[in-house]
Amino acid sequence: xxxxxxxxxxxxxxxxxxxxxxxxxxxxxxxxxxxxxxxxxxxxxxxxxxxxxxxxxxxxxxxxxxxxxxxxxxxxxxxxxxxxxxxxxxxxxxxxxxxxxxxxxxxxxxxxxxxxxxxxxxxxxxxxxxxxxxxxxxxxxxxxxxxxxxxxxxxxxxxxxxxxxxxxxxxxxxxxxxxxxxxxxxxxxxxxxxxxxxxxxxxxxxxxxxxxxxxxxxxxxxxxxxxxxxxxxxxxxxxxxxxxxxxxxxxxxxxxxxxxxxxxxxxxxxxxxxxxxxxxxxxxxxxxxxxxxxxxxxxxxxxxxxxxxxxxxxxxxxxxxxxxxxxxxxxxxxxxxxxxx
Amino acid sequence: xxxxxxxxxxxxxxxxxxxxxxxxxxxxxxxxxxxxxxxxxxxxxxxxxxxxxxxxxxxxxxxxxxxxxxxxxxxxxxxxxxxxxxxxxxxxxxxxxxxxxxxxxxxxxxxxxxxxxxxxxxxxxxxxxxxxxxxxxxxxxxxxxxxxxxxxxxxxxxxxxxxxxxxxxxxxxxxxxxxxxxxxxxxxxxxxxxxxxxxxxxxxxxxxxxxxxxxxxxxxxxxxxxxxxxxxxxxxxxxxxxxxxxxxxxxxxxxxxxxxxxxxxx
Numbered sequence: 001x002x003x004x005x006x007x008x009x010x011x012x013x014x015x016x017x018x019x020x021x022x023x024x025x026x027x028x029x030x031x032x033x034x035x036x037x038x039x040x041x042x043x044x045x046x047x048x049x050x051x052x053x054x055x056x057x058x059x060x061x062x063x064x065x066x067x068x069x070x071x072x073x074x075x076x077x078x079x080x081x082x083x084x085x086x087x088x089x090x091x092x093x094x095x096x097x098x099x100x101x102x103x104x105x106x107x108x109x110x111x112x113x114x115x116x117x118x119x120x121x122x123x124x125x126x127x128x129x130x131x132x133x134x135x136x137x138x139x140x141x142x143x144x145x146x147x148x149x150x151x152x153x154x155x156x157x158x159x160x161x162x163x164x165x166x167x168x169x170x171x172x173x174x175x176x177x178x179x180x181x182x183x184x185x186x187x188x189x190x191x192x193x194x195x196x197x198x199x200x201x202x203x204x205x206x207x208x209x210x211x212x213x214x215x216x217x218x219x220x221x222x223x224x225x226x227x228x229x230x231x232x233x234x235x236x237x238x239x240x241x242x243x244x245x246x247x248x249x250x251x252x253x254x255x256x257x258x259x260x261x262x263x264x265x266x267x268x269x270x271x272x273x274x275x276x277x278x279x280x281x282x283x284x285x286x287x288x289x290x291x292x293x294x295x296x297x298x299x300x301x302x303x304x305x306x307x308x309x310x311x312x313x314x315x316x317x318x319x320x321x322x323x324x325x326x327x328x329x330x331x332x333x334x335x336x337x338x339x340x341x
Numbered sequence: 342x343x344x345x346x347x348x349x350x351x352x353x354x355x356x357x358x359x360x361x362x363x364x365x366x367x368x369x370x371x372x373x374x375x376x377x378x379x380x381x382x383x384x385x386x387x388x389x390x391x392x393x394x395x396x397x398x399x400x401x402x403x404x405x406x407x408x409x410x411x412x413x414x415x416x417x418x419x420x421x422x423x424x425x426x427x428x429x430x431x432x433x434x435x436x437x438x439x440x441x442x443x444x445x446x447x448x449x450x451x452x453x454x455x456x457x458x459x460x461x462x463x464x465x466x467x468x469x470x471x472x473x474x475x476x477x478x479x480x481x482x483x484x485x486x487x488x489x490x491x492x493x494x495x496x497x498x499x500x501x502x503x504x505x506x507x508x509x510x511x512x513x514x515x516x517x518x519x520x521x522x523x524x525x526x527x528x529x530x531x532x533x534x535x536x537x538x539x540x541x542x543x544x545x546x547x548x549x550x551x552x553x554x555x556x557x558x559x560x561x562x563x564x565x566x567x568x569x570x571x572x573x574x575x576x577x578x579x580x581x582x583x584x585x586x587x588x589x590x591x592x593x594x595x596x597x598x599x600x601x602x603x604x605x606x607x
Contacts, residue, residue, distance in 0.1 A: 045387060045470055047422040063373030063380070069469075071422040093429075098416050099377055099393035099465040105401065106432060148421045152391075152467070153375025 011266035018263070019253055025263070031256035032311065035065070037164070039319075041172040041326045047071035049173030049236070053165040055258070056155055067100075067152040070165035072173045072236075075144045076136065088134020088142040092121040094162060096151045120149065120162060123243060123274050123287040124170075131237035136178050136224050143175065145236075156260040159272055163245035164319060170242050171323050176233040180221030243276040243286045244319060246312045248304055250294065255304065257311060268294030271304055275312040283309060348506045348518055357386075357515055364501070364513040364560060365474075367481075369571035371489045377465075379490020383482035386515065387472035390479050392486040393465045400461035411457035413449060415441040417479070419468040441466075444479055447500075447528050447538045453493040462492060473516035474502045476526045476540065481564060488572050497568050498537055499561040500528035503553040505545060510553040512560050525550070527557035531565040 017024040023031050035056030044050035050071035057065035077084030094116040096109055104112070124147060134143040147169065149162050248255045250269040259267060274287035285305065290296065296304075346356050353360060365386030374380045377393035384390075400406045417437050421429045430437055444466065452462065464486070466479050480500035487494055504514045504522035514524055523545040528538035536558070545553070 044420075044422055046425055050422070063375055063377070065375070067375060069420075071420075073422050073427045075427060093421070095418070095421070097393075097418055097465060097467055098463075099375060099395070099467075102376070102395050102463065102465075103401075146421070146427055150420055150467070155375070 006262055006265045010262065014263055014266040015251065018256060019251060023256070025256075026260070029258075031254065034258045034315070037318075038065075039164070039168055039322050039326070041168055041323070042330055043069065044071040046073075047169075048074050048175070048232070049169050049171070051165050051168030051172055053161055053168065055157060055161045056260070063153075064155055065153065066155045066158050066161045068149060068158070068161045068165040069152060070147065070149045070162070070169035072169050073146045073148070074173075074175065075146065077142055077144045079140055079142055084142045084144065086135065086139055086142060087130070087132075088145065090125040090130070090134075090145045090147065092124050092147040092149070092166070093117050094120055094149045094151065096154075100151045100154045116149075116151075116159065116162060119159065119272070119287065119289065120147075120166060123163075123245075124166060126286065128284065129238060129241050129243070129276065129286070133175050133234065133237045137180060137221055140222075141224060145173070154261070156262075156264050157247055157258045160245050160247050160258065160315075163243065163274060164315075167242040167244060167319065168323060168326075170236060171239050172326075173236040174232040174234065175236055176226055177229055178224040179227050180224050182221040182223070240320075241276050241278045243274040244312050244316045245272055245274040245287070246308050246315060247272050248308055248311075250296065250304065252294075255307070268292050269296060271296075271301075271308070273305060273308040273312065275309055275316070277313065277316050283313070285309075346517065348521055349509055349511065355511065356517055359513075361509055362512050362556060362560070364563065365515070367564065367567050369485055369568065371485060371571060371575045377486075377490075379486045379488070379492070381482050381485035381489060382469075383478055383485060384470075385474050385478050385481075385513065387470055388474050388478045389469040390475075390482040391467045391469055392479070392482040393467075394462065394483075394486045394490040394492065395465070396462040396490070397457035397460040397492065398463075400459075406459045406461065409458050410454035411452070411460045411462050413445050413452065413454070413462050413464065415445045415448075415464045415466065417441045417444070417466045417468070419471075423468050423471050440476060440479065443476060443538065443540060444483055447480055447498060448483060448487070450537060451495050451498055451530060452487065453495065456493050462487075471516065473514050473519040474526075476500065477502045477513075477528075480528050480538070481568065485568055485572065488568075489575065496530035496532040497565060497572075498528050498530055499564040499568065500526060500538065501557050501560040501564060502526045503557040503560075505549045505553055508549065510549070510556050512556055525553055525557065527554060527561065529558050529561040531562045 038054040038057055039051060041051045043052045053068045055066040079086050094113055096113050098109060101109055101112065134145060136142055147166060149166055151158060246257065248257065248271040249259045249263065249267040250271055251267060269290065269292040272287065272289040273285065276284045276286050349355055349361065368384045370382040371380065374393060377395060379394035380392070382389065382391045397411050400412065405412055416432070417440050419430050419437060421427055444464070464483055466483065468475065477500040480498055484498045488497060501512060502514050502524055504511045504518060504524040506522055511518065511522065514522065523543040525539065525541045525545065527536065529536050
């Protein structure tokens, strides 16, 4: 993606060393090793969920690495008059800081942004991944979830980093609790009463609804309020479903993972695979993209997808355990934190 | 909502518990980010700004260069989730261009551009979180980032915002105060005692201006000591990391800097 100028000699040097036995990489990794991935959730104070991710930072506060910040923000949308959808919707956007691609002009930067946005948006906002709790009032109000990903530095493999950060931010997202409210005359008017009956056949027509009964309110309510509660809300549904992406860099004989920028520039073919691993279900392939001037036979593609699933599963498990750790770290009670100081 | 919050209560405290002239906590992080030559993340309370400096280097377009000095290129990006309400601002947004222009004009006289002829210095500002005092945070972060990139500066530029509530001047306004008060941002170069930027977007009585301005200049000096401390800590750490052989000379350098600043101090 990042267009680095690399001479033919350099390219062939990298290619031959990758194909040597044993394969050699500049940073001493094996072909299927990832660089160190650093993750922290809850970094943006004004967002509903956020995560900062770095792939391949130099140790001891050195710079470098691919650095990505993802954050989600919820907005209320009107379904009837606005452009909201019943049950909520998700919009993703990727922004690249000019410091990530200092050699690109602003037009070229826009193109990179657009490309990354399309991949992320089409994958994340797909029907099969849609969370259940983004609706507020049926046919009236719903949440719009904005997922913004910012690329601060690109040292290769930016798409895997974006997907990991997006998954972490969505995992971290809390949807505010809402309570439907409605103003009613003392005696329910015949119009609303019959409307209730049509929907809910369990209700006897003779019974007047108690003012305290809010069970069916959500169907008829005109508006909602945000109850004051001790936490920021419930977690966004479908935590386990958000996909992870692995990029297989395909050389004629074999493939490798987590390419650095020079390696990316000298590899003819890249295969992006996004897998989702819902609990108690077989995994789903959510997105596939083949980039580059190289070519691939169909049977090869099949084995690559099977391999990709294996790597994605490992990545998914590692990310999951890190996210659970982060949850624990951030939910330590203030009193315990103070005691341990 | 904001009309019900007292800006300054009878006890002399502001809505976030600060006194009249108290600044928010300043945090300066100079650890490198990505491939930038110089980098700084500066936070004033909940306002956080990251600046990456590239250069001096060859310009992308040859036509943009000047034969006798370096050209500054400032680009500002405001992250869509940095404010309370989500808002996407494009690169050509007016407020952003204005912010970039004021950063550029602040630093043009301070950077010794004549030392780097036919080259370009890129300053990329990203606003991570905003809670008032955006311009101030941008300028302070840029100053530190330029210093960490090793670009020759006349001095560190220190900016601070001030406002007036009734007849009381306040310093370092938060977003809440900024919405209600006439406010001014002042940037000074403490060593030469010069002012490089004063911006006032709202109306302020002329009798009050002098006092706010004087307080802001004083506060700028406080921020200057904070910045210098951060830059010196970072530099001595780097010198230590370079190994024992160069350690002696490194310390001498730091000592000399102390002496120089004492001479120049007010």
